[in-house]
Amino acid sequence: MTADETNEHRCRGYRRYDEQEAVPLAGYATLATAFTAATGALTVLARRRGVTLPERVPPWDVLLLGVATYKTARLLTKAKITGFLRAPVTRRVEDAKAGEVMDEPLGGNAVKQAVGELATCPFCASTWSATGLVGAYVLAPRGARLVGAALSAMTLADWLQYAWTWTQENAEG
DSSP: OOHHHHHHHHHTTOEEOSSSOEEOHHHHHHHHHHHHHHHHHHHHHHHHTTOOOOSOOOHHHHHHHHHHHHHHHHHHHHBGGGHHHHTTTEEEEEEOSTTBEEEEEOOSSHHHHHHHHHHHOHHHHHHHHHHHHHHHHHHOHHHHHHHHHHHHHHHHHHHHHHHHHHHHHHHHO
16 A cells, blocks of 8 residues: 555545554444444433333343344345345445345445445344344333344244255255
């Protein structure tokens, strides 16, 4: 990277953080701030509504929320149908199996790059998904369980689709 490119990246919120590439640290900081603000807003909302936090969360609810978090993150970051959400900060690289796609973050300023990385990484998006689902669980447990059950049923259906396809391929081959 030339000195001019380095200065341009610094101006856009990038910093040479590792040996391979300039990293959008300012974008990451912006996302971390937004995440903290959203978590704080959920907390304030729960307090204003007089919600008492559960003393414990039953293991089945943790499992339900975990599977729902997985599916939500996959839907947001990999599903063809949610491409319109990712399009402002990503570009399609290729189609993958089972209606999923591989997108990559667009360049530009550090915030756009960081949001693009979040929008293409199911592991990254799961933090946000889990927070939203747990927030819903605190504010409206019955509704959150219903949504979690639907997302979990979708995950189970995906696995059954894969099992059926595998069975067909092995029966024919």
